[in-house]
Amino acid sequence: MPAHRYTAALAQQIELAWQDRWEAEGTFHTPNPTGRLSAGFERVADRPKAFVMDMFPYPSGAGLHVGHPLGYLGTDVTSRFLRMDGHNVLHPMGYDAFGLPAEQYAVQTGQHPRVTTEANIAAIAAQLRRLGVDHDQRRTFATIDPGYYRWTQWIFTRLFEAWFDPEQDRARPIAELVAELDAGTRSPAPGTDDSGLPWAELDRVQRRRVVDAHRLAYLNQAPVNWCPGLGTVLSNEEVTADGRSERGNFPVFRRPLTQWMMRITAYAERLLTDLDRLDWSESLKLMQRNWIGxxxxxxxxxxxxxxxxxxxxxxxxxxxxxxxxxxxxxxxxxxxxxxxxxxxxxxxxxxxxxxxxxxxxxxxxxxxxxxxxxxxxxxxxxxxxxxxxxxxxxxxxxxxxxxxxxxxxxxxxxxxxxxxxxxxxxxxxxxxxxxxxxxxxxxxxxxxxxxxxxxxxxxxxxxxxxxxxxxxxxxxxxxxxxxxxxxxxxxxxxxxxYKLRDWLFSRQRYWGEPFPIVYDADDLPVAVPESMLPVLLPEVDDYSPTTFADDDATSAPEPPLSRATEWTTVTLDLGDGPQQYRRETNTMPNWAGSCWYHLRYLDPADDEQLVDPELERYWLGPRSAGDTGGVDLYVGGVEHAVLHLLYARFWHKVLFDLGYVSSEEPFRRLVNQGYISAFAYTDDRGFHVPAADVVERDGQYLYEGRPVTREYGKMGKSLKNVVTPDEMIEAYGVDTFRVYEMSTGPLDQSRPWETKAAVGSQRLLQRIWRVVVDEVTGAVRVADDVQPDDDTSRALNRAVDGVREGMGSLRFNVAIARITELTNHLTQAYAGERPVPRAVAEGLVLLVAPLAPHLAEELWSRLGHPESVAWASFPHAEQRWLVDDTVQIVVQVNGKVRAQVAVPADADAAALEAAARADERIAGLLDGATVRRVVAVPGRLVNFVL
RNA sequence: GCGGGAGUGGUGUAACGGCAGCCACGCCAGACUUAGGAUCUGGUGCCUUCGGGCGUGGGGGUUCGAGUCCCCCCUCCCGCACCA
Structure with missing residues (x-):
């Protein structure tokens, strides 16, 4: 084996070194136009912005498999491409960290959910780093950070302090409603006043109840989905069609309870019609339309x-x-x-x-x-x-x-x-x-x-x-x-x-955001003032809600926070002197933190405001009249088609109505990545055997010499067909893993996994390495003084053209195919001792940089460039090399290809026909026949219709 | 049941209405090797009497020309599911 071959070991060495350097140099720090994170903005001030975002992970602690990074790699390639192509790119990552699994683990072990959650976050962060993704680390946060959920609570108070005005079709501050009611210019909305008395005759408490019934976040006594097995209520979205909990599969009962609700139904029409303005897949829009119904x-x-x-x-x-x-x-x-x-x-x-x-x-x-x-x-x-x-x-x-x-x-x-x-x-x-x-x-x-x-x-x-x-x-x-x-x-x-119902927002859990709500002596809910946020989650001895027998429909919720008695009762001065209040003991549902995280990436350390309006305008604002604004590319799983995406759109619209954001929608363009499935194998008893140890021989699948039956399904422990990124990185290095994963199809397409096919990607990277580096001596072998021949210039420029097309459409498989063609051309045209001209070798390195960034950095550096390739300019194709001087024209007779003739690229229809008729074979076929029609398309073909 | 999407070599896929199958896996042959599950080179849709013929789930249509557009059918996948 040559000493300087691009093997897995060398790849790993290169990768770790570059990951350290990226971190040390802050290569992927994205400057804001203003504020704390604005250092270096001059460098990118004239660039267009691009906000590329993933659905952030829930750090479950369960092992990752090769399907999980698919979307993260897709956004990484896109973000690296856009940066090289002259954009100021924001590509952040965070963690959706409140939720049931950590709490259940805490219940079992007695360990605080924060401890396990933070350990899981650290593990995922390390895995993401090893994948080489270009996140701006300064913008990372988790939804459990008090500095984050402070603002989740703050948004809740905005929803509490707002109502929906159907005449203006938008949310307005609740004070404006009170003013209009007091002035007599407005009557309470139907169903908000069960006393039947005019506003003027209501007492203080009655008035508050009427006002409360208008709020976007409101308390409601209504039948809810009570799940005794989980000890909590669930939103409609969390209940399956057969009346069970999505998590845990416990029976769910309809039961009247007083719970917090979000008035999402007020936005049903806007949520529906604004779908038309979004660049989302039709199938996804359809799911939302059906849900809104x-x-x-x-x-x-x-x-x-x-x-x-x-x-x-x-x-x-x-x-x-x-x-x-x-x-x-x-x-x-x-x-x-x-x-x-x-x-x-x-x-x-x-x-x-x-x-x-x-x-x-x-x-x-x-x-x-x-x-x-x-x-x-x-x-x-x-x-x-x-x-x-x-x-x-x-x-x-x-x-x-x-x-x-x-x-x-x-x-x-x-x-x-x-x-x-x-x-x-x-x-x-x-x-x-x-x-x-x-x-x-x-x-x-x-x-x-x-x-x-x-x-x-x-x-x-x-x-x-x-x-x-x-x-x-x-x-x-x-x-x-x-x-x-x-x-x-x-x-x-x-x-x-509409089928859409209001969003049930209370959960009887510990591991969630506490409500920024206290109840006064009249049992009326009062928002905790901004200065007193966040309402921190208290320490408790027992994290579990009281659960009941699965089928105990008569049981009632007892949230864990209700047992924190020194926390639930509190003396506050909310403007009329110190008074005793009772805290809300429910917590918010898992979806709350993911409703607005796109805004917090813009500056997660801002403790003055939710988001600086100038930053929001820059990164998310509309670009033209009628544009919704929003994240430029949002990639994630289709399982969030209705829940998360509908809730996030709803909150964003409320924030828009209240003037906190300039964008009408959170996610302008959204793509659902495909999922990865794999073959699995069962033995004659029907048990799954480890898929990694099955061999194929003569069309038969054998495990330990015995035939097994092949199946196909989602990667998972039960099918014993899991392949992890760690295994792939160990065997090939992460660049090969990235290129293979991206080469298997368009980003939005599901695909089967086949580990052994990854060698094709490794061979490609090895050939690219050899274009620049002599495998035996390790010397850089490009020619500084040689101009590329015409064929090579054509190959390079065609590759540039094709790679750009593939990158723009998230069809990285096409981009990789064009890179492969160029590489194959170079290895053949410059075989032996003939070095590749520098301009061509550098072009190849730039093309592959978004896909295999570590390899590209190493080659770029060896080619004599001290600065990171991540900020180098992506090549543009020269138009003159995309067209040939002479082209092969297909000659058809009655639509069937009968010959090819070479003609000048700019030959007109008459010249084409003449050239075709001059072909011996065609002349023979036309001899004695009547040509009824001639179709000659310059640059394409000639068709003689007999 | 209703709605949506997709069917292309052994496999993943590619093809502005214009040469179907780019690129890769696998397979076959060869080179280099003590060796190869490394690397490199070439071949590889099917049939063939070697002229050619047939081929994009099936059937029709539009067109000089259809994988691509239209209609019907089949299969698979996804979503919704007593929503009045």
Whole structure:
């Protein structure tokens, strides 16, 4: 083996040395335009900025596998490329460190979660350093740092001190609401005042309650997802479709509790429409659209024995086909509408076997509250329900419709009540069949219609009264007509509803941000003033919330902080002298810290403000009219498609409304990196065997000589197919690992892992090394006095062009292919003792620098450059080398390639045709035939159509 | 069920509507080697009577020309899932 070959050992030596030097020299320190971190800004003042960001990791302590760094490497390559290409690049990294795993570990070991969390952070930081990523270390922080969560709490107080003005479609300070209420220019929003008295007649506490009900962060007594097994409540987003906790897979129950909520629903429309202005993948936008779930339709009121029943429907056109109403079991009108007794001729299917409607309703409600979603599914979604013993009146035709409660109607969506149209709705049809209810068709089904609910298009039938007829109309006209009639008669109005619910923000955990809230003597919540932030997490003996049996639906939350009694009661002077207050003992959910971390990177040590507005404008502000602003490239996993990304957008919009940021959106361009899967193998007993020890022979897979079956799946311990970055770095060095990982496909694409294929990347780096360094002597072997020949100039410039294209589109595989082509050209054209011209060798080193930065630094340094290649200029392709003087033109006859001819690159169509006809083979094929048409595309081809 | 995305050699992939398969893995052959799971060179879609023919999931269409655009179908992946 030659003494100076680029082996794994040499690569590792080079890599560690350069990582030390980068750190010592602050190579990746990014200057801000102003403030504490602005040293050196003159150097980059004329550059465009680029903010490149990863979804920061949760330091779980579980081992990394090769899939985890994929996104980090993608942003690193991009950020290095952009820096070389003349941008002022911000590429920071931090840690999302509050959360359940550390707390659970703490519960088991009794060790403070901060201790394990900080150890895990140190471990990840070391791994990131070994990957050679170019983060600005001065900007690193963790969400658990008091200097960080102080501002998380501060944002909470801003949300608490704000309300959403629907007329202006934006958040405003709560003081402005109070002023308008006092002035009488505004009335409390519907549902915020249950006293029924005018504002002026309310006392202090009543007024506060009305105001509190307007806040963006508000307390609400409502059914929440209570998870006894975890001892905490969960947001809707944290509950799976089958009614279990996403973490831990425990049953979840609906239970009314007073909890903090975030009024994200106020922003539903803006969150939806602003998606159109973002550079995100369509699939991701679609997931958000589905989650927000806008439907347009109508609210319709049906007169009843008590208050009118208001339903929401997207099909008001089918109103004449409504044959019954259904309320959700938890609907507030259920009690008042329930009749005292069944009529004599009651259908036995409608009573649930109970003696009175009251008993039937009580039994059904109890059953519905206890049953988890999972149980409902297990029953095959059979429609169940009971009749309230009462009827309501269809406003359009006076029909008396029986009113049921049934769990197929959900409390939280629309009005929690529906008009059932079994003729045109599958679910209603199923219920009608089970309960023997009539079916009235109002849409003409096609002749071959098999029966059941018809949900397709068609003309309206059976839909007229004395004043209005929908018959013969299509769906859209019918909706417009009937809605107009309903509005005119005061029976309803057109409306829009969303699936999106307000965000449940309280958690009964220890390891989270404490709320900056205290309660006064009247039990009213008061924001802790800015000067008293952060509210530090107190030390406790026991980190666990009280948990209960998985299925104990009647249990109630007991947060760990409630046991810190000397902390929960506090005497503060909030302006009217020292008073005793009670602290909020819930903590914030895991998502809080990740809602705004993009802002804190701009200067994590700023203890004066959340973010300096000038820095925010520079790094995140809009670039043109109509631009949302935001991070220029945000890369992370698709698993955060709705939760984190929706919450972060919501907070950012609130901060925008309140004037703290100039950007309307946090993340202008977002890319989900693919995930890495790998083969796994099972033996004849079906057990997984270590994938690393399986060999392939003649198409058979063998483990210890015995055949095994190949499977394919996500990398993980259970499949015994984990490959770690450490193993790869040990075997090849990190540059090879980087190049291999980036060469397997576009960043957003999932891909299989194949360790042995990494040798291809190692060979490439070895060949690049040999272009510059003599393997035997170690001497630099480039030629200073030789001009490249034309072929080499063409190869170089084509490579530059292709690499730029690949870098810009995050298709690093394409960039690497072009680098490989250039390298292969050079190793052949300059084989033996002929050194490569310096300009070409340097060009190659610059091209590969974002991908294999340590190798590039070493070669760049050996080529005589004292300063880091990270700040060298990325090459530009010279246009003249991208076009040949003569080009090979394809000659087709009837679309089939029959010959190639060489013509000058600028030959026009006539010259092309002449050259083609001059070709012997083509002349032979055209001889005696009639050419009906000639297609000649200069620079491309000639096609003779016979 | 509804919505979305994707199907190209043995494998990962590449191809402004213009020569399908760049680049790499693997495989085959060779070179250098005491040796090679190192390195280097060449070959490698399928069929072939060696003329050529056929090939981008299947079927149609638009076009001088389709992997690429349109329609139908199949398969796989992802999201949502009683949302009125």
């Amino acid at each position: 806008r439907s347009t339709g109508a609210r319709i009121r049906f007169a009843s024995s008590g208050e009118p029943v208001e339903v929401f429907t997207t099909r008001p056109d089918t109103l004449f086909g409504a044959t019954y109403l259904v309320l959700a079991p938890e609907h507030p009108l259920v009690g008042s509408l329930t009749a005292a007794a069944w009529p004599a001729d009651v259908d036995p299917r409608w009573t649930g076997g109970a003696a009175t409607p009251g008993e039937a309703v009580a039994a059904y409600q109890r059953q519905a509250s206890r049953r988890s979603e999972l149980d409902r599914q297990a029953e095959g979604r059979e429609k169940t329900g009971v009749w309230l013993g009462t009827t309501a009146v269809n406003p359009v035709n006076g029909a008396r419709l029986p009113v049921f409660i049934a769990d197929y109607v959900l409390t939280g969506y629309g009005t929690g009540a529906i008009m059932a149209v079994p003729g045109e709705d599958t679910r209603d049809f199923e219920f009608a069949e089970a309960f023997g209810l009539p079916v009235v068709r109002t849409v003409q089904p096609p002749a071959d219609f098999a029966g059941g609910a018809y949900t397709g298009p068609g003309s309206m039938i059976n839909s007229s009264n004395e004043e209005i007829s929908l018959d013969g109309l299509g769906k859209a006209e019918a909706i417009a007509a009937v809605t107009g009639w309903l509005v005119a008669h005061g029976h309803g109005e057109a409306t829009t509803t």
